[in-house]
Amino acid sequence: MVIEWTTDDDSQPGNPPKKRAAEYVRMSTEHQKYSTDNQASEIRAYAERRGFEIVRTYADEGKSGLSVDGRASLQRLLADIDSNNIDFEALLVYDVSRLGRWQDTDEAAYHELRCKRAGITVHYCAEQFENDGTISSSIIKTVKRAMAGEYSRELSVKVFAGQCRLISLGYRQGGAPGFGLRRMLVDERGQQKGMLERGEHKSIATDRVVLVEGPAEEVAVVQEIYHQFVDGQRSERTIAEWLNSEGILSDLGRRWTRGAVHQILINDKYAGHNVWGRTSFKLKSKHVRNDPADWIRHDQAFPAIVSQLQFDQARLIIEQRSKRLSDEEMLAQLARILDASGYLSGLIIDEFDESPSSSAYRSRFGSLLRAYALVGFDPAHDYRYLEINRALRQLHPTIVKSVIEGIHAAGGTAVQMLESDALLINDEISASVVIARCKLTQGGHRRWKIRLEQSRQLDLAICVRMDADNSKPHDFYILPRMTLAESVMRLADHNGLSLDAFRFDTLDGLFALTERVPVRRQAA
Structure with a gap:
């Protein structure tokens, strides 16, 4: 059952x-x-x-x-x-x-x-x-x-290095071409393939983009802007009013403003130069304005719409505006701009009539951040790296001098070559001295970025890594030419044997190697 x-x-x-x-x-x-x-x-x-x-x-x-x-x-x-x-x-x-x-x-x-x-x-x-x-x-x-x-x-490091190389070859890396210019697509052999309109992008990885002259009427307008500013002594505001009265629209299809005219007068691309890296936005971090020494540029990369002489004259006129004013007068003008707009930025400053440009404030006070602080404005962004970079540039000659003195004390010879600032050690070894600023990550880890000059083909790079406060050297990397394949190196506290084998706490070992000794003593 x-x-x-x-x-x-x-x-x-x-x-x-x-x-x-x-x-x-x-x-x-x-x-x-x-x-x-x-x-x-x-x-x-x-x-x-x-x-x-x-x-x-x-x-x-x-x-x-x-x-x-x-x-x-x-x-x-x-x-x-x-x-x-x-x-x-x-x-x-x-x-x-x-x-x-x-x-x-x-x-x-x-x-x-x-x-x-x-x-x-x-x-x-x-x-x-x-x-x-x-x-x-x-x-x-x-x-x-x-x-x-x-x-x-x-991946970011590789992409950045690749972009730097393409800029050095004269290729455009993003951004609107600007009034009077156009983007031209070229293949890997440099042969032109056609103009790129606004919103269009290249679809083949080996293709590149260069800047070429735009329509003749736009080129003539750019040349007229420089002529009126340099030869006619007309202000940006006056030129913008003239353009609008003539019914001429900007490259974005908008009416002209003082700032738009000002940008044409200060942008190197109108003199034919390819400049990149004025700002950075790496790994989704905050936008930062880079020091001009860190910009990547290739002169005479594109056809120049205006001559270098006329471009330099325009820039000189802009710079001389602030030279006629005392520091107190410049700051008073900046305070008036802050009162009128409620905020400060480079673009806002450039829009105000009879005011020194934002670049003039940077030149006079060392940085926009310092000028802001002097009028009581806090942009709520951390631009301290600008001040640190300036201090490190001032420190560089002192460190170079200490390296030269250390080599001399060890019995070697070292001189600084005027044309390149590199050192010639014992009349046979060329070396550069590079200072790397220390940056702390959000997690408190130390990071250093080292920029190396590849075009000079030096034998050694003496890299000085600063401490967390960027007040004194932390350690040194003595890198021979075989390790200098990349123009930018990013270092952490530990980087593997392939790099850390060249790390030293002091430069005493380098100094000892430069000592000149008699052949008989060496043979013994």
Whole structure:
């Protein structure tokens, strides 16, 4: 006899109900056409194996993982979690990097912690470790987060170095061409392929962009602007009023302003020069205005609309405006601009009539930040690096002198070559002295960026890394030519044996190597 037991619950013990989960997918650029599809396919396979039912999808397409900013779906996911507007108990992500490539691993951990506090477990579907909170998984996850951030940093370094090289070859790297100029697409052999209109971009990786003269009537207008300013002694405001009265629109299709005319008068591209790197916006950090010494430029890269003489004359007129004013008069004018506008910036200063330009304030007071401080304005941005760079430039001759004296004290010879500022040691070895400013990351880690002059083909680069306060040298890197393949090097406290083998606490070892000794003594 068989007894058959029945219950009101039709569910079978071997098929438990599936757990509800949400998925988050992200791709970095719009060119990764199948990236989110591939991620979703792997996530769904993982869900099937682990018994999850995907009830929500959050997708950010063509978004960088460096921050939460700009990632609307991630922001919505975190907002839903914080407000408890959730109907799932797990979050499925393809791997650690898809959730983000934050430069600070603590920030990456913080967002996962927000999920855990809401009772949501995070699963990295394509990773080889189980995110179960064990010591081993925590270590691997931290390493993965650091690797994800490092990938973006290394990519940024490579992209920046590539951009610097292209600028040095005379190619344009982004930005509107400006009134009187146009963007020309050229192939890898420099052959012109056609004009790029506003909003158009190159589609072939090997193609490049250069600037060429625009329509003849626009070129004539630019030349007339310089003629009226230099020869006619007319102000930018007066020239803007003349342009508007003639019905001439700017390159953006707008009426002319004093600032728009001023930009034409100070921009090197109208004299044919390719200048890049005035500001930086690396790794989604704040925009910063770089020191002119750090700009990348290639002179005579494009056809010049105005002569170098006329361009220099225009710049001289602008600079001389402030020379007629005392410091107190300049600051009083800056205070009036602040009262009128409620804010200060380079563009705002350049828009005011009969006022020194923003570049004049930088020249007179060392930086715009210092001029702002003198009139009681705080732009709420950290521009201290400008003051630090200025102090380091003043320190450079002192350090060079100490290197020369150390070599002489050791019995060698060293002279500074006037044409390049490089050192000639013992009449046979050329070397440069480079000072690297120390910058602290948000996590408190020290970083240094070293710019190397490749065009001079020097034998050595003596790199001085400053301490965290940028007040005195921290240590030294003596880099031979074989290590100077890149124009920009970024260093941390530890950089691997390939670089740290050249690190020294002092320059005593270098000084000892420069000692001149008799051949007989050396042979003995």
